[in-house]
Amino acid sequence: MRERAKRAAIGIITHIIRCGGHIEPQRRTNLGRHFVCGIFGLVAKTGSVDARRVDQLTDLVAHRGPDGRGVRVKGNVGLGHRRLAIIDLTDDGAQPMRDRRFPVWITYNGEIYNYLELRSELASLGYAFFTASDTEVLLAAYICWGTKCLERLNGMWSFAIHDERDNTLFCARDRFGVKPFYYVDTVTEFAFGSEIRQLLPLIERPVAEDDLVNDFLVCGLTDHTNRTFFKGIEKLPPGHWMRVDITTGKAAIERYYSLAPCRLAVDEESSAELLRELLDDAVRLRLRSDVRVGTCLSGGLDSSSVATLAARRYAQGSNERFFAITAVSEQASNNEEAYAAEVAEKSELNWLRTKPGYEDFASTAEALLDVQEEPFAGPSIMMQHEVMKSARSNGVIVLLDGQGGDETLLGYHRYYAAWLLDHFRRGGLRGFLSAFRAATQAGVSSWRLLMYLFGASSARLRGAYYRWRYAFLKNPGLPEPLRRFARATKDAQGMQVLEITETNLPMLLRFEDKNSMRFGIETRLPFLDYRFVEFALALPTHVKLNKGWAKWPLRMAMNDLLPSRISWRTDKIGFAAPDQLWLTRHSAAMYDRVITSELLTRYVDMQILKRKFHRLDLGMRWRLYCVALWGERFQVQAP
Numbered sequence: 001m002r003e004r005a006k007r008a009a010i011g012i013i014t015h016i017i018r019c020g021g022h023i024e025p026q027r028r029t030n031l032g033r034h035f036v037c038g039i040f041g042l043v044a045k046t047g048s049v050d051a052r053r054v055d056q057l058t059d060l061v062a063h064r065g066p067d068g069r070g071v072r073v074k075g076n077v078g079l080g081h082r083r084l085a086i087i088d089l090t091d092d093g094a095q096p097m098r099d100r101r102f103p104v105w106i107t108y109n110g111e112i113y114n115y116l117e118l119r120s121e122l123a124s125l126g127y128a129f130f131t132a133s134d135t136e137v138l139l140a141a142y143i144c145w146g147t148k149c150l151e152r153l154n155g156m157w158s159f160a161i162h163d164e165r166d167n168t169l170f171c172a173r174d175r176f177g178v179k180p181f182y183y184v185d186t187v188t189e190f191a192f193g194s195e196i197r198q199l200l201p202l203i204e205r206p207v208a209e210d211d212l213v214n215d216f217l218v219c220g221l222t223d224h225t226n227r228t229f230f231k232g233i234e235k236l237p238p239g240h241w242m243r244v245d246i247t248t249g250k251a252a253i254e255r256y257y258s259l260a261p262c263r264l265a266v267d268e269e270s271s272a273e274l275l276r277e278l279l280d281d282a283v284r285l286r287l288r289s290d291v292r293v294g295t296c297l298s299g300g301l302d303s304s305s306v307a308t309l310a311a312r313r314y315a316q317g318s319n320e321r322f323f324a325i326t327a328v329s330e331q332a333s334n335n336e337e338a339y340a341a342e343v344a345e346k347s348e349l350n351w352l353r354t355k356p357g358y359e360d361f362a363s364t365a366e367a368l369l370d371v372q373e374e375p376f377a378g379p380s381i382m383m384q385h386e387v388m389k390s391a392r393s394n395g396v397i398v399l400l401d402g403q404g405g406d407e408t409l410l411g412y413h414r415y416y417a418a419w420l421l422d423h424f425r426r427g428g429l430r431g432f433l434s435a436f437r438a439a440t441q442a443g444v445s446s447w448r449l450l451m452y453l454f455g456a457s458s459a460r461l462r463g464a465y466y467r468w469r470y471a472f473l474k475n476p477g478l479p480e481p482l483r484r485f486a487r488a489t490k491d492a493q494g495m496q497v498l499e500i501t502e503t504n505l506p507m508l509l510r511f512e513d514k515n516s517m518r519f520g521i522e523t524r525l526p527f528l529d530y531r532f533v534e535f536a537l538a539l540p541t542h543v544k545l546n547k548g549w550a551k552w553p554l555r556m557a558m559n560d561l562l563p564s565r566i567s568w569r570t571d572k573i574g575f576a577a578p579d580q581l582w583l584t585r586h587s588a589a590m591y592d593r594v595i596t597s598e599l600l601t602r603y604v605d606m607q608i609l610k611r612k613f614h615r616l617d618l619g620m621r622w623r624l625y626c627v628a629l630w631g632e633r634f635q636v637q638a639p
Contacts, residue, residue: 037064037065037081037082037083037084037095037108037109037194038058038061038062038063038064038065038081038082038109038193038194038195038517039079039080039081039082039107039108039109039158039159039160039192039193039194040054040057040058040061040078040079040080040081040107040191040192040193040194040198041077041078041079041080041107041160041162041169041191041192041193042054042057042077042078042189042190042191043076043077043078043169043189043190043191043244043246043249044076044077044188044189045076045187045188045189045190045248045249046188047076048075048076049073049075049076049077049078050078051071051073051078053078054071054073054078054079054080055071055080057080057191057193057198057199057201058071058080058081058082058198059082060193060195060197060198061082061193061194061195061197061198061517062082063517063518063519063520064082064084064109064194064195064517064520065081065082065083065084065520066082066084066520067083067084067085067520068082068083068085068094069081069082069083070083070094070095070096071096072096072105076246077162077169077246079096079105079107079160079162080096080107081094081095081096081107081108083095084397084517084520084522085291093131093132093133093135093136095107095108095135096162097133097135097136097139099139099140099143100128100130101143102143102165103163103164103165104139104142104143104161104162104163104164104165105161105162105164106135106138106139106142106159106160106161106162107159107160108135108138108157108158108159108160109157109158109159109179109194110155110156110157110158110159110174110178110179111134111155111156111157111522111524112134112137112138112153112154112155112157113154113155113285113286113288113529114152114153114154114155114285115134115137115138115155118137118141118152118153119137122137122140122141122144125144127140127143127144134155138153138157138159139161141153142161142170147170147241147254147256150172150241150256150257151256151257153174154285154529154530154531155174156174156178156179156524156525156528157172157173157174157179158172158173158174158179158180158181158194158236159171159172160192162246167245167246167247168243168244168245168246169190169243169244169246170241170242170243171183171192171236171241171242171243171244172236172240172241172242172256173236173237173238173239173240173241174238174239175238175239175257175530176238176239176404176500176505176509176528176530176533177235177237177238177239177505177506177509178509178513178525178528179194179513180194180195180235180510180513181194181235181236182194182195182196182198182199182228182233182234182235182236183199183233183234183235183236183242184199184202184203184232184233184234185234185249185251186202186203186232189202189249190244190249190251192236194517195373195514196228196230196233196373196374197373199233200230200233200634203230203231203232203233205637206230206634206635206636206637207230207231207232207636207637207638207639208229208230208231208599208602208631208636208637208638208639209227209228209229209230209231210602210638210639212225212227212228212229213229213375213603213627214473214475214476214477214479214603215479216229216375216377216623216626216627217470217473217603217604217620217623217624217627218466218470218473218476218477218478218479219466219479219482220377220378220619220623221479221481221482221503221507222374222375222376222377222507222510223506223507223509223510224479224481224502224503224506224507228374229374229375229630229636230374230634230636231639236253237253237255238257238501238506239255239256239257239258240253240254240255240256241253241254241256242254257530259497259500259501259533259534259537261493261494261497261537262537262538263538263540264535264538264539264540266539266540266543267543268543268546268552268553268556269556271539271543271553272552272553272554272556272557273557274535275532275535275536275553275554275557276557276558278529278531278532278535279305279306279309279526279527279532279554279557280309280313281529281531282526282527282529282531282532283306283309283310283313283400283526284313285529286400286524286525286526287310287313287314287400289397289398291395291397291398292323292395292396292397292398293310293314293322293323293396293397293398293399293400294322294323294324294325294350294352294391294396294398294399294400295307295310295322295323295324295325295399295400295401296324296325296326296384296387296399296400296401296402296523296575297324297325297326297340297343297344297349297351298326298327298336298339298340298402298573298575299326299336299337299338299339299340299341299342299343299566299573300336300339300402300566300569300572300573301405301411301551301554301555301558301562301566301567301569302402302403302405302406302411302527302554303401303402304339304340304343304402304558304562304566305402305405305554305557305558305561305562306400306401306402306526306527307322307324307343307347307349307400308343308346308347308558308561308562309526309561310322310400311324311347311348311349312347312561320350321348321349321350322347322349322350323349323350323352323391323394323396324340324343324344324349324350324351324352325351325352325353325354325387325390325391325394325396325399326340326351326352326353326354326387327353327354327355327356327383327384327386327387327575328353328354328355329355329383329576329577329578330355330357330358330578330581331578331579331580331581334573334576334578336573337353339565339566339569342563342565342566343562343563343566346562346563352390352394354386354387354389354390356382356383356386356577358581358582358585358586360382360386361379361382361577361582361586362582362586362589364382364385365379365382365586365629366629366633368381368382368385369626369629369630369633370633371385371514371515371518372510372511372514372515373514373634374510374630375623375626375627375630376507376511376626377507377619377622377623377626378577378579378619378622379577379579379582379583379622380575380576380577380579381511381515381577382577383575383576383577384511384512384515384575385515385518387399387575388515388516388518388519388521389519391519391521392519392520392521396521397520397521397522398521398522398523398524399516399521399522399523399524400523400524400525400526401512401523401524401525402525402526402527403505403508403509403512403523403525403527403528404500404505404525404527404528404533405527405551405554406551406572407496407499407500407504407505408496408500408527408528408532408533408536408537409536409544409550409551409553409554410492410496410541410544410545410550410551411550411551411572412499412550412572413444413448413449413452413550414452414456414489414495415492415495415496415545415550416439416444416448416449416452416453416545416550417449417452417453417456417457417489417490418489418490418491418492418495418541419435419439419492419541419542419545420432420435420436420439420449420453421453421490422492422541422542423435435548436449437548438547438548439548440548441548442547442548442549442550442570443570443571444548444570452489456485456486456489457486457489457490458486459478459482459483459486459487462478462482462486463477463478466478470620471608472604472605472608472609472612473603473604473605474602474603474604474605475603481498481502481503482503484498484502485498485503492541492544492545493537493541496537497537500533512525536553539553549568555567555568579618579622580618583618583621583622584618587614587618587621590621590622590624590625591613591614591621593625593628593629593632594609594613594621594624594625594628595609595610595613596628597627597628597631597632598631598638599627599628599630599631599636599637599638600624600627600628600631601638602638602639603627604624609624
């Protein structure tokens, strides 16, 4: 086993070096020009593009790029760009950018973290560079390698390249969909943008996607499909590229990346060591900036790990303390302030706190719908919103975050079902009972274990529960992804792939992007460095969930750096809002909006709902309220 682990370690380290992991130490200098921004593009299928229209629709996302703008229109193609400057704050590298040798233009939103390595490689192949921007490197990589350039990138991106040589528009989105890419394809136009609001003027009228509204009302599921809640507005899937023929307007989409399930033969000790090295390197790459950098700090294992590693790295190149921002809940049962305080003290962080109250929530709920553009399953999203707001007001323009740690390392209790079944297959009833006991000793309740083992694994039982509980819904059917989830509960790796690609992570990434970019904040996610994701996914289930402890390798990897009550915490909260306090107090206001919603009458029996509303669980009351607000804000009509 040791020899196999050693071979795996050598392979992983070689992979890190080859993919641009280990490069020069972090220094706060002008390493290059990076722009996380808002983009827009329009292709007219008949006639020419109206430049004023491109101007207007580009500027609808001015909040995403408050530091500059650019528009380029030629014939039937228009490209727009709003700039948020992160590295080198000069005007060099403005977009849309043209290659110096070829008539190829790009509008780009993202960060290519390994652009220095790519720049060196391209220079050795004869490419000359005239700016220090990663945009120019990306453009050169496309010219050199075509669609294969995407396989070489380590970062987050959403871009479109107008290649006048063959009159095509080449568009691509990063592997996991950190950066958004919305598009519409009508009889007369093809258009794309960073936000839905840019595309609404291009459709005849806002019409709800029936099945997505139903899925949301049943269980709060969102972002599990390439369609949006608005009929006719879609998303380029993560890990895909699209090519649009400018002459005909026809678009073709192709996948370039997928999470291929595999297994690593690596022991517990080696897995923790390699995991820390990968995470530390992912953090280091994401600290490059010429503006103030900080991190979100909830006090949980993931955010505390990122904050601790980042503070150590940041101290090597800066005289100021690393910033960390915590959203504090009014509700004692989900207040993590004490945990965050321990991390802040141990890592000597410049710790900021924000503590929104009910009045803040009540006055912000409708604005949050405008920010998110689509319904969302609970008010906890406001806590993240307030963190971003606090960051901007304190001059912190880049924030690291722990998003993705749970999906990559079996951090949710629902993964225990597959783990218990694995013990049953390998050790029979005795093995199962031993694992069950270990899980309860690690803080997981017996009831929760049984719920996921028997309830979540049965689509029929879960569907019957929803039909009974929400009889006022006209179509309380179980969403298809949850049927697949039920089948996947017996396979931890299969569940991970499903959650990363469909049922969980896409939703969280949408929340993160919209909340951060509303305040002109760039968020960077070390746990979603693709090297880390691939390594974590390939670890054996019994290593990731070991002795009843979820995320065992991360706990071991950070054990010497984090306070022990952080690294071995048994509960999970995150930036949770005091839902019980806020929604109970807000229930009358929610009722008023719900019963007067024209849109909701398509999905609910309003007479039954009026009688039952105040007896419904708070989650359902919120979902009904959220759909009502969404319908009002965007004047959404039923099909």
